[in-house]
Amino acid sequence: MNKLSALLALISCLSFSQNKQILYGFSDIPQSLMLNPGGKVKNKGYLGFPLLSHIHASAGTSGTTVYDLFADDGIDFNVKLQRAVNRMKPNDFFTFTQQLEVLSGGFSFGDFKRKNKYLSFGLYQETDFISYFPKDIAVLALEGNANNIGEFFQLNHVSLRGEALSVFHVGYNKKVNREFTYGVRGKIYSSIVNFHSIKNDGGFVTRQGVNNFYAHTFNLDFALQTSGIIRDEDEDSDFSEKDIVKRTLLGGNLGLGFDVGVSYNITKQWTFDVSLLDIGFVRHSKDITNYEIKGQYVFEGINPLFPEANEGQTAEDYWNEVREAFEDLVDIDETTTKYTTWRPIKFNASLNYVFGKQKYEDCDCTRHDDEYMNAVGLQLYAINRPKRPQSALTAYYYRHFFKGLRAKVTYTVDSYSFSNIGLGVSAHLGSLNFYVMADNFLSLKNIYNTQSASVQLGFNYIFNKNED
Amino acid sequence: MIKKFLKYTLPLIIFCLFMSSCTKQVDFNQANDLVLEPIVASDLIFFNADATEFFVDNTELVTVRDSVIIDLFNRDFFVDYVVKAEFVFKVINSINRSSNVTIEFFDINNQKRHGFSLMALASPNNTDIITTHTEIFENQALDDLKASNKVVLTMQVLAGGDPLNDNTPGRVELKSKGLFYTSIDVSE
Numbered sequence: 001m002n003k004l005s006a007l008l009a010l011i012s013c014l015s016f017s018q019n020k021q022i023l024y025g026f027s028d029i030p031q032s033l034m035l036n037p038g039g040k041v042k043n044k045g046y047l048g049f050p051l052l053s054h055i056h057a058s059a060g061t062s063g064t065t066v067y068d069l070f071a072d073d074g075i076d077f078n079v080k081l082q083r084a085v086n087r088m089k090p091n092d093f094f095t096f097t098q099q100l101e102v103l104s105g106g107f108s109f110g111d112f113k114r115k116n117k118y119l120s121f122g123l124y125q126e127t128d129f130i131s132y133f134p135k136d137i138a139v140l141a142l143e144g145n146a147n148n149i150g151e152f153f154q155l156n157h158v159s160l161r162g163e164a165l166s167v168f169h170v171g172y173n174k175k176v177n178r179e180f181t182y183g184v185r186g187k188i189y190s191s192i193v194n195f196h197s198i199k200n201d202g203g204f205v206t207r208q209g210v211n212n213f214y215a216h217t218f219n220l221d222f223a224l225q226t227s228g229i230i231r232d233e234d235e236d237s238d239f240s241e242k243d244i245v246k247r248t249l250l251g252g253n254l255g256l257g258f259d260v261g262v263s264y265n266i267t268k269q270w271t272f273d274v275s276l277l278d279i280g281f282v283r284h285s286k287d288i289t290n291y292e293i294k295g296q297y298v299f300e301g302i303n304p305l306f307p308e309a310n311e312g313q314t315a316e317d318y319w320n321e322v323r324e325a326f327e328d329l330v331d332i333d334e335t336t337t338k339y340t341t342w343r344p345i346k347f348n349a350s351l352n353y354v355f356g357k358q359k360y361e362d363c364d365c366t367r368h369d370d371e372y373m374n375a376v377g378l379q380l381y382a383i384n385r386p387k388r389p390q391s392a393l394t395a396y397y398y399r400h401f402f403k404g405l406r407a408k409v410t411y412t413v414d415s416y417s418f419s420n421i422g423l424g425v426s427a428h429l430g431s432l433n434f435y436v437m438a439d440n441f442l443s444l445k446n447i448y449n450t451q452s453a454s455v456q457l458g459f460n461y462i463f464n465k466n467e468d
Numbered sequence: 469m470i471k472k473f474l475k476y477t478l479p480l481i482i483f484c485l486f487m488s489s490c491t492k493q494v495d496f497n498q499a500n501d502l503v504l505e506p507i508v509a510s511d512l513i514f515f516n517a518d519a520t521e522f523f524v525d526n527t528e529l530v531t532v533r534d535s536v537i538i539d540l541f542n543r544d545f546f547v548d549y550v551v552k553a554e555f556v557f558k559v560i561n562s563i564n565r566s567s568n569v570t571i572e573f574f575d576i577n578n579q580k581r582h583g584f585s586l587m588a589l590a591s592p593n594n595t596d597i598i599t600t601h602t603e604i605f606e607n608q609a610l611d612d613l614k615a616s617n618k619v620v621l622t623m624q625v626l627a628g629g630d631p632l633n634d635n636t637p638g639r640v641e642l643k644s645k646g647l648f649y650t651s652i653d654v655s656e
Contacts, residue, residue, distance in 0.1 A: 070494040077498040144506030146647055212514040213556070213645040301511030301644065304534040304621050319536045 018058065018097045018128065018346060019381045021394040021410050022424035022437040023456060025273065025350055028406045029426050029435050030106060030460055033120050035348055036275035037171045037183030038261035041118045045107035045463040046433075054101035054124065058454030060416045063092035063133055065451055085142060090135040090157045091387060093415075098127040101458065102166075118173040120185075125248060126167060128344065130385060131160035136203065145206045149214070152205040155222055159386050161196040163341070165189050165282065166248040171259070181263040189255035191282045192247040193228040194341060198386040202296075209300050216299040218329055224291045225339050227253050227284035255282030257343055269372070274349040285338045295329040345384045352377035358400075373400045379410075390415050404428040412439065416452040424456075433460040500655040512555060512644040513621060519563040519636035522625060528632045535574075535620040542576075547614045552649040553605040559588040561597050563638035564630040566590040569623050571603075573616035581612035590629045594638045 024035045030046040031054045033039055048054065064084040069077070104122030108115040136153040145151075171185035202219035209215035228247065243251075257280015263273040302319055354372035375398040382391040392414035400406050410422040417440070424437030436457040440450050513536075522529045540546060559569060572583035586601040605613045623640075630636055 067494060070496055070498055072493040072495040072498075077501040078503060081502065141504055141506060144508045144650070146507035146509035149509070206509060209511065209643075211516060212511045212643045213558075214509065214511050216511065299511060301514045302536060303515050304513055304536055305515045305517070305532050305623060316534075316536060319538060 018095075018344070018383055019392050019394075019412070019414065020056070020454070020456065021379055021381060021392065021396070021412050022408055022422045022439065024348055024379055024381070024394075025352065025377070025396075026398070026406070026408055026424060026426065026435075028428065029433065029458075030120070030462065031101070031104070031435075031458060033106070033118075033171060033173065033183070034185075034259075035277065036261035036263070036273055037120075037173060037185040037259045038181050038263055038275065039173070039183070039273060040181060040263055041106075041108065041173055041175070043106075043108075043462045043464055044115070046105060047461045048101055048104035048122065049459040049461070050103055051100065052459045053104050053122075054099065054456065054458040056099040056454070056456040057097070058452065059094075059096045060452030061092070061094045062415045062451065063088035063094075082142060085135070085138045088133045088135060090133060090154075092133040092135075093385075093387075094129075094131050094133070096127070096129045097454075100125045106171075107463075116175040118171075118183075120171045120173070121169065123166060123168050125164070127162075127164045129160075129162035131162075132157065132387060134158045140204075145204075145216075149206050149208065152203055154203040155200045155220060156203075158200050158222070159198050161198055161341075161386055163191060163194040163196075163282075165191040165194075165252070165255075168250070179265045183259075183261050185259040187257040187259070187278070187280060188250065189257060189280065189282050189343070190247060190250045190252040191228060191255065191284065192244060192252050193226075194253070194282065194284060195224065195226040195229065196341060196386075197222070197224040199223060211303075212301040214300070218295065218297045218299070220293050220295050220329065222291075222293040225284070225288070226290065227286065227288045227339075229287070229289065253282055253284045253286055255343070256280055261348075269354050271352045271354075272350070273352075275347075277346040277348070278343040279345055280343045281340050282343070283338070283340050288336045288338060290335045290337055290339070292333040292335065293330060294333070295331070297325050297329045299326075342384075347382040348379065350377050350379040371400065374398065408437075410439065414452075420452070422454075428462070428464075431462050431464065433462045434458070502654045504650070504652040504654065506650055506652075508648040508650065510646050510648070512646050513619075514641075514643050516639065516641045518639045519565075519632055520634050522632045523634055523636070528625065531622065531624050533620065533622040535618055537618050539617050541573075541613050542615065542617050546648075549650040549652050550610070550614075550648050551651045553610060553613060554647040554649075555603045555605070555644060556647070557586055557601045557603070557642065557644045559586060559599045560641040560643075561588040561599070561638070562591045562594045563632075563636065563640055564590050564592050564594065565625050565632065566629065567623055567625045567640065569621070569642065572620045572622070573613060574618040574620065575615045576617055578618070581616050582609060588640060591638060592629070 020035055023029060023032055025039065026032045027040040027042050030043060033041065064087065068084055069080055101122060101124040106118060106120030108118045110117040134157040136157045140153050168188040169185050171183060173181065173183035175181045200223065201221040205217050206214050207217065257278055259275065259277040261273065261275030263271060265271050299322070302322060304318060352375055354375045356372060356374040358371065358373050377396055379394040379396065380391065381394070382389050392412050394410050394412040396408055396410040398408045405425065405427050407423065407425045412420040412422065414420065419442050420439055421441045422437065422439030423441060424435065426433065426435040438455045440453045567588045568585055569588065570583065570585040573581045575581050584603050586599055588599050589597050591597045625632065
């Protein structure tokens with residue numbers, strides 16, 4: 001009972017996206033290098049506070065919101081559920097993403113005078129989940145097939161993928177000249193848990209029959225691959241929290257990947273940058289259980305008196321044949337075949353314009369350190385998802401306040417909504433840096449009615465280039 | 469330092485407060501009200517026989533009977549969730565003999581729990597004559613159905629009309645379907 005409401009709450013509310021439109025390009029924050037290894041570096045070095053340097057959670061639903069379903073409005077829950085199911089499309093999805101930096105740091109190196117190279121490294125843990133809305137399955141569960149004769153219930157509506165993994169990474173960034181900076185980041189993935197079911201096909205249909213009222217056609221092709229999941233029947237296994245730690249520290253299913261990125265100063269005030277993240281795979285070879293259902297069968301009922309199949313066959317034989325056919329049909333094949341998953345590749349690009357140098361209070365001249373106070377720009381984000389990529393377009397305004405406070409406001413259009421306003425601030429107190437950012441401010445009047453939300457925050461110790 | 473705190477950290481705290489401020493009334497316990505009520509339609513039994521099939525070894529086959537052990541109605545899912553069942557039977561007869569189709573349900577102790585029959589009228593000019601029958605299972609009848617694991621189907625060809633032999637024209641066809649009304653209270 002409680003489990004169910006928790007599950008529903010989780011599915012409908014904790015569905016987040018991976019887009020970090022506020023952090024992207026926010027080069028005062030060292031973690032912006034995680035979104036573009038070839039981004040600009042503004043510090044000599046930094047150390048993230050262990051476990052506190054980057055905390056990110058985001059969720060999104062392209063369809064119904066928590067409020068649609070659970071509003072305390074006196075309408076019968078079943079009516080609301082039916083409405084939500086009718087309204088949602090099979091391409092609607094729920095997502096959830098969470099990241100936690102365990103360790104991170106970086107330092108510049110190179111010639112004594114111009115340290116134009118930068119090495120950053122760390123370990124973070126990530127959870128990523130996406131499920132498309134299995135519309136046909138939901139309709140079948142709510143209505144049954146009796147009023148849906150001729151309706152083909154498609155199994156490919158079931159499409160979901162989830163994983164928890166840890167990522168060890170080392171990034172190299174080089175400012176080649178005034179215009180051009182590039183960077184790469186190598187990653188080792190250690191998968192803790194993975195499951196995916198994305199290539200399902202076939203389905204079930206009840207049509208008008210020839211020999212009987214109906215012909216029920218089953219054509220099932222379903223597969224679910226999992227690694228790292230401990231099942232109930234393995235209760236006596238000695239799996240414990242230690243194993244999670246072990247899997248986090250390279251003891252899980254391993255994979256490799258990389259990020260690349262560049263920044264280019266077109267003029268003094270215009271810059272362009274682009275990055276590709278998580279081009280990589282995980283090879284699952286340990287703790288694997290795969291499930292497969294594959295079969296075809298057409299059922300028209302039982303012919304007890306005059307079975308055509310076989311002379312002398314009794315109704316009993318006939319029924320047994322039907323039962324065996326059904327058992328074969330829904331028989332779940334369990335295998336431990338190794339498999340490979342690709343990480344969801346992310347793409348970022350932005351075009352930026354900086355303006356407004358700070359003026360001295362007592363004269364009309366500008367300061368000659370080249371810090372512009374404002375920036376505006378457009379950012380494009382895309383992520384590869386099982387059915388099709390999701391993308392988002394962001395316009396932003398960035399402002400440098402006082403010595404130690406920088407803020408960025410974003411407006412984002414994506415699969416979730418056309419009204420996503422985000423805000424991030426980064427405070428620099430001497431060498432201490434604290435940042436926090438969140439989006440979907442317009443929906444915060446009622447957080448339950450929001451279709452997506454994300455929060456990021458973190459603490460760093462930064463070795464500044466120009467000590468102020 | 470305090471000034472710095474006020475200048476920088478305070479706005480952040482206000483920001484955080486703003487973040488966590490607004491929700492409207494929601495009630496997650498509503499999930500307990502969830503009741504799934506799908507109506508499942510399924511074929512049951514059928515047959516299709518020419519008049520000549522009732523002439524075996526030079527004699528009229530007056531009674532055809534068979535029984536099936538069906539462990540479906542007494543399965544947990546069926547017992548727990550089916551609240552009403554409707555069986556629809558349709559006989560199409562073009563043989564000039566009337567016949568009686570009887571369906572009986574027996575429990576595990578071979579006790580008869582339920583039964584009904586339908587009459588297929590003779591077709592003197594061999595056109596299709598359609599007879600339908602709907603049997604509704606509710607209350608006691610539904611309990612009897614849920615106790616059953618054997619179904620016996622008997623077809624009796626009644627006297628009168630054309631004799632049955634290798635040249636008798638016409639055929640008899642039976643179709644049937646079940647509509648199962650379910651109520652699945654997920655919170656139970």
